Amino acid sequence: MRRLLAALVVAGLCVLASPAYAVNQYVTKGNVTKPAACNNFGIMPAGGWLANKSCGYVMGTAVAGTRFDVHTTTPNNFHFGRWRAGDGSNFCAFLVPGALNTSSSTPVAASCSDDTSARLSHRRSFGRDFDAAPHTGNGAIIVRINPSACTGYYNYFVDSDYASGRLHDPVGFALPTTGGYRYSTNDRGASMIRVDALGETIWLFVARSCIAAQLPATLNNDND
Template identity: 85%
Template sequence: MVLLMRRLIAAVCGVVLGVVAFAQPAHAVNQYTTIGNVQKPAACNNHGVMPAGGWLANKSCGYVMGTAIAGTRFDVHTTTSNNFHFGRWRAGDGSNFCAFLVPGALDTSHSTSVAASCSDDTSERLSHRRTFGRDFDAAPHTGNGAIIVSINPSACTGYYNYFTDSTYAGGSLHDPVGFTLPASGGYRYSTNDLGAAMIRVDALGETIWLFVARSCIASQLPGNLNNEND
């Protein structure tokens, strides 16, 4: 009887400990507010200012995937040796996805503790360009908006963002740039669902990366766009 009671107590304790372990909160990270007029990262041979907010990229000095609009939120999970932050950007419309944010794009005077939500697996997956895009202007590690396309400013609007979650499978154009697009730009890649294209334009005295509906420029794109992964 004594042995039976000991086994019963041990079993109950095991269940309780298991419940306590399961109920422990997820690893916490710091969430910050994003700012505008961010210096472009010199570590990536970029110069100038990003007026609307810091670039979001697939890795340090990688492909631009959007802009962390000033006044939104970014959860910092890790920081690289050249001060790029990996974590979750939270847009004003509820869209959110994991990405790398350029240095100097956060108001670090105040932070809020939140649960971690971007994994190492997501970071690794994101480092390969076919995760988020297709039909690139050039082979991996080359090109920079090398295909020049004409833009009809009366028919095409620029947007700072497209992705809405960390599948990067689709999205919607959001965060309009608020200025009339110039007559031409440099094409970089299309989103995997072919809903949008990333281009660079000269505007506001800077080179700005933004999305347009792919349909605005699709007829001008060559048939031999690059779909190699990296």
Template identity: 55%
Template sequence: MHFPTLLLLLIPTVQAINEYTTIANVPKPGACGNSGTLPGGGWIANKACGYVMGTAVAGQRFDVEKTSSAGFHFGRYRGTGGNFCTWILPSSLNLNTGVSVGSSCSDATASAMCDRNHFGKDFDSPPHQGDGAITVPLSLVGCPGFYNYFVDSNFLSGAFQDPVPFNMATTTGGGYRYTTRDGQASMVRATVAEYGQVIWFFVPRSCIAAQLPGGLNNDGGDGC
């Protein structure tokens, strides 16, 4: 008589959270020393004010697990070809589009992402140095650019997604930041003439390999 009750007790509960639509023209985070606007959508990163890991392009979905006091959201980005846990900038979501979904990104995942070696290798500088400044200059002319590469929360491999809509031939001030763990994609930055803004995006590492110096940094322990 009590067996059904026991079964109910063994079924784990799934916390309900809200999922929202991502938007364009997102303000860069002043809390991280940035200014300007991101036309394509808000940056996604390994932590608040951390390493850029892509762009939550407008019109996709994001599940909010938690929000920091500064307004950064941690949760699941459901993008064009990716579906993984990450942080997103404040003001990146249309808060009028919320729907209830099940929780799927844990504190353990957020903690693992604090170590930059969890998602990348061959960084331009040791942990807590560089802060996005150009230490390895690049020419990106002739390279294809993509807003996104990662596909899941393992960050072991990926696929180029969301081609950038601007003309790579007019970019200036190119700089290298890191390479994905599979060695196929590199995160770079450049000033985009059409926007008058510094934009971060991925290019094939093979396109810039000849410009990279030896001795790129693989120290871990970045922390949160």
């Protein structure tokens, strides 16, 4: 009897120690078709956009060959979950449709909550100093860029606090001389801009210091 009880205790501890495998993790891919549901057309060469919600603000790019944990999928096939960069950075976001290699997956523990999804839907959770009022804009402020002094990066956020970060995943091409400013990160370390490059409209981050002098004195900080 004692041996049976001991075995049951050990088995119970093993169950408690095992992670709760609740979601599937996939490898991301490049040359993703932009979502027509959001009135976007063309290709995302480096990987699918990461956004704060379906058809929301671009928050980065799930660079091809990285990983994404799918927690939920919307009716228009946006995936909410955790993107995992190659350098260890990771945060919760929505990924555009068609950006995953679904031929195989790995079960992992869920790590993005409904509360995070709800918080993320409001733009002041991740950014400030927007180009326009909520649901308008889309890179409305044109800024000059010095390609010899400014480098573009696909990503900045490193965790789901979205309070700070660092520039990572360089785009690998020289920036054009102008771009469309969208918003800055909460710590004002970086700004999201759109540029025409590689035959496409590409969203990327630059150090805010590269364009700060050209930004209007008053930018929009209304929440949505």
